[in-house]
Amino acid sequence: MRTSFNSRSLVLVGGGHAHVHVLKSFGMRAEPGVKVTLVTRDVETPYSGMLPGLIAGHYEHDECHIDLWRLAIATGARLIHAEAIGLDLERRVLELRGRPALPYDVLSLDIGSTPRMQAPGADRHAVPVKPIDHFLQSWQQLVAQVERTAEVPRIVVVGGGAGGVEATLAIHARLRAALGQGARAIPLSLVTRGALLEHFNTRARSILTAELLKRRIAVFDNAEVERVEAGILWCRDGRSIAFDEVFWVTGAGAAQWLGKTSLALDSDGFIAVAPSLRSCNQERVFAAGDVASALAHPREKAGVYAVRQGPPLADNLRRMLRGEPLQPFVPQKRALALIGTGDREAVAVWGPLALKGRWLWTLKESIDRRWMRRYQHLSPMPDRPEGEAAETMRCGGCGAKVSSAVLARVLQRLRSEGADLIDLDDAAILPSPAGETLLQTVDHFRAFVDDPFRFGRIAANHALGDIYAMGGRPATALAIAGVPPGAPDIVEDQLYQMLAGALAVFARSGVRLVGGHSAEAAEISLGFAITGSVRESQILRKRGLAPGDRLVLTKPIGTGAILAGLGQGRARASWIEEALATMEVSSARAAHCLLDHGAHACTDVTGFGLLGHLLEMLNASKMSAVLEVASIPELPGARELITSGIVSTLHAENARCRDAIVTKAGHPGTELLFDPQTAGGLLAGIPAARAQSCIAALRQSGYPHASVIGSVKDAVTGRVEVELL
Numbered sequence: 001m002r003t004s005f006n007s008r009s010l011v012l013v014g015g016g017h018a019h020v021h022v023l024k025s026f027g028m029r030a031e032p033g034v035k036v037t038l039v040t041r042d043v044e045t046p047y048s049g050m051l052p053g054l055i056a057g058h059y060e061h062d063e064c065h066i067d068l069w070r071l072a073i074a075t076g077a078r079l080i081h082a083e084a085i086g087l088d089l090e091r092r093v094l095e096l097r098g099r100p101a102l103p104y105d106v107l108s109l110d111i112g113s114t115p116r117m118q119a120p121g122a123d124r125h126a127v128p129v130k131p132i133d134h135f136l137q138s139w140q141q142l143v144a145q146v147e148r149t150a151e152v153p154r155i156v157v158v159g160g161g162a163g164g165v166e167a168t169l170a171i172h173a174r175l176r177a178a179l180g181q182g183a184r185a186i187p188l189s190l191v192t193r194g195a196l197l198e199h200f201n202t203r204a205r206s207i208l209t210a211e212l213l214k215r216r217i218a219v220f221d222n223a224e225v226e227r228v229e230a231g232i233l234w235c236r237d238g239r240s241i242a243f244d245e246v247f248w249v250t251g252a253g254a255a256q257w258l259g260k261t262s263l264a265l266d267s268d269g270f271i272a273v274a275p276s277l278r279s280c281n282q283e284r285v286f287a288a289g290d291v292a293s294a295l296a297h298p299r300e301k302a303g304v305y306a307v308r309q310g311p312p313l314a315d316n317l318r319r320m321l322r323g324e325p326l327q328p329f330v331p332q333k334r335a336l337a338l339i340g341t342g343d344r345e346a347v348a349v350w351g352p353l354a355l356k357g358r359w360l361w362t363l364k365e366s367i368d369r370r371w372m373r374r375y376q377h378l379s380p381m382p383d384r385p386e387g388e389a390a391e392t393m394r395c396g397g398c399g400a401k402v403s404s405a406v407l408a409r410v411l412q413r414l415r416s417e418g419a420d421l422i423d424l425d426d427a428a429i430l431p432s433p434a435g436e437t438l439l440q441t442v443d444h445f446r447a448f449v450d451d452p453f454r455f456g457r458i459a460a461n462h463a464l465g466d467i468y469a470m471g472g473r474p475a476t477a478l479a480i481a482g483v484p485p486g487a488p489d490i491v492e493d494q495l496y497q498m499l500a501g502a503l504a505v506f507a508r509s510g511v512r513l514v515g516g517h518s519a520e521a522a523e524i525s526l527g528f529a530i531t532g533s534v535r536e537s538q539i540l541r542k543r544g545l546a547p548g549d550r551l552v553l554t555k556p557i558g559t560g561a562i563l564a565g566l567g568q569g570r571a572r573a574s575w576i577e578e579a580l581a582t583m584e585v586s587s588a589r590a591a592h593c594l595l596d597h598g599a600h601a602c603t604d605v606t607g608f609g610l611l612g613h614l615l616e617m618l619n620a621s622k623m624s625a626v627l628e629v630a631s632i633p634e635l636p637g638a639r640e641l642i643t644s645g646i647v648s649t650l651h652a653e654n655a656r657c658r659d660a661i662v663t664k665a666g667h668p669g670t671e672l673l674f675d676p677q678t679a680g681g682l683l684a685g686i687p688a689a690r691a692q693s694c695i696a697a698l699r700q701s702g703y704p705h706a707s708v709i710g711s712v713k714d715a716v717t718g719r720v721e722v723e724l725l
């Protein structure tokens with residue numbers, strides 16, 4: 001078996017402007033033996049140049065965001081959706097919120113900045129412009145409220161630099177459009193500590209000040225905010241401004257956690273880097289964009305500089321990985337600033353010059369759109385070369401086991417973190433529960449998402465589903481794991497991350513991992529044999545449905561199509577995230593609710609799709625059913641993907657049970673019924689009188705999409721049928 005062999009790990013932290021270039025560069029031309037991982041807090045990253053246009057309503061969300069899932073899939077990088085919160089430079093690991101740390105050989109940070117909010121009360125009463133998605137949420141709510149009520153709240157923007165002025169003009173434009181022509185003045189103020197646009201030339205200042213005044217926007221300059229209280233903002237000189245909403249667009253501040261590392265920082269807390277973009281004191285760490293401070297070439301914090309750093313950063317990361325000398329990068333001395341005025345005009349500022357015009361907006365738009373197209377319209381990347389040890393013929397059979405040293409280290413790490421693992425023997429010794437019947441089940445599949453921790457969580461959830469569907473309590477698990485060959489520390493980390501993900505699920509479910517088998521494989525795979533038990537009187541089977549029972553489904557369907565879309569780079573980041581989040585929800589509480597509400601029969605919806613699993617229940621119970629297709633909860637994007645022909649490989653096979661459908665006219669939702677599910681929900685027959693209270697209980701227990709999707713009826717024709725309404 002020939003496999004790629006990853007021996008080094010390049011971890012990119014943050015999907016900022018420079019890193020999107022690095023991803024694409026490594027996608028176009030891979031470094032042999034290097035695994036590229038992107039760790040990002042947000043899976044859609046905004047392009048700064050188009051933000052004011054988004055606020056003003058000139059652009060839709062998708063036009064100015066880069067879908068990092070698609071970019072990662074297209075470039076062959078692993079995406080880990082997580083927030084970095086620390087860096088252990090000695091152990092060479094990146095610490096992540098809520099999941100195990102990630103080892104690296106070379107690390108690069110492009111995590112941007114957030115406005116500095118030093119004034120007391122600002123953190124409670126003001127909305128910072130970054131992180132952008134939080135700001136956009138508040139902004140969109142405000143716009144919706146204005147559209148609904150035609151009342152404009154008093155808005156204050158704090159920050160009189162280019163970002164603050166541009167945001168203020170954009171806010172004005174959007175609210176003017178929401179209110180329509182002839183509306184009264186918009187109560188909008190701009191507050192700034194020093195002079196407005198103090199780093200710009202006189203002509204630019206006078207053009208933009210005139211634009212603000214023309215719109216009757218109140219400008220408070222030389223007004224440093226001293227504190228913010230509910231509804232009122234106090235300046236140091238005693239002035240106060242009443243507000244309903246404050247947006248904070250002040251100068252860039254660095255992430256606090258950088259200060260807890262031993263990375264060399266500048267006086268503002270940004271990472272000090274050499275001209276090569278490498279940290280001044282850590283040879284394996286690089287930084288670019290707002291978070292970096294090039295001591296030899298200081299520049300303002302602006303997206304344009306982050307964009308320009310992309311190519312030299314990619315080049316120097318390659319050089320570092322190859323052990324070649326790094327190249328210095330000298331950024332341009334000044335950049336053309338194009339500041340939108342909200343009305344599809346822009347002011348161009350270049351050194352001492354400034355000019356306003358509609359054509360400048362057209363120019364800005366075409367520059368911005370051209371840049372976005374590079375990361376939105378991804379043509380297939382050239383074939384990536386195999387790893388440097390690709391030619392090695394790996395052994396099969398027991399020779400393909402993960403080495404005992406690697407396995408021992410993984411188990412030791414898991415134990416030291418509190419995992420409840422028994423001492424391993426040749427086989428697990430299990431006590432049999434008194435008065436209960438044993439349940440056993442096994443599931444195994446290859447990874448569909450290149451994030452071993454998340455995959456481990458989903459694989460564990462999926463395996464436990466069978467026990468929950470039978471009304472049982474899982475007790476122990478045996479793991480079978482496949483890990484691609486690679487350097488021992490990379491293999492160790494992948495195995496560790498997978499098992500750590502699974503153990504996080506098992507710990508919450510009261511399940512002990514009692515053994516397993518791990519082997520080298522062409523790709524990551526994981527499965528579990530689960531043993532559980534159930535009191536005889538509580539066993540839920542596929543059979544037992546009664547006429548009149550309501551069919552209750554606990555989770556939305558569509559994971560098969562979304563995973564197919566993910567594999568083909570056709571699913572949106574937001575669809576992928578919702579599907580993965582659904583798969584990470586345990587069915588333990590759902591099973592309790594269904595039992596409490598007198599379920600007659602139950603199954604978990606997995607590979608055969610909703611219709612396949614329903615038919616199993618109906619055949620076992622000798623019943624027919626009516627499905628109300630509009631009531632079946634679906635994952636966003638699943639229907640769209642299926643309609644455009646993106647389906648799971650199992651879909652066609654599942655669709656063979658189409659014959660059981662008796663509805664004459666084609667139904668728009670039919671294809672989704674054949675979609676195979678991973679870690680899908682439970683499907684149960686609940687007595688009609690208790691169905692609504694069952695749904696209410698399920699929704700309260702963390703299954704917001706739980707729904708009655710149909711009912712059971714006698715199979716009057718003698719044949720099991722499903723009628724679609």
Ligand SMILES: Cc1cc2nc3c(=O)[nH]c(=O)nc-3n(C[C@H](O)[C@H](O)[C@H](O)COP(=O)(O)OP(=O)(O)OC[C@H]3O[C@@H](n4cnc5c(N)ncnc54)[C@H](O)[C@@H]3O)c2cc1C
Pocket residue numbers: 013014015016017018019039040041042044045046048049050051052082083084085110111112113129163164166167249255288289290291301302303304305306338
């Ligand atoms: C209203 C406004 C308008 C602007 N307009 C312009 C303009 O027209 N032109 C211009 O050049 N500049 C503009 N700027 C400045 C510009 O936004 C920034 O300079 C630019 O975004 C910096 O890019 P970056 O690559 O450093 O980081 P960003 O683009 O901010 O990207 C950072 C990435 O890192 C991720 N991240 C953050 N923290 C973590 C973490 N702890 N762990 C994992 N991931 C993390 C984020 O999710 C994000 O994907 C504007 C700023 C504002 C506020």
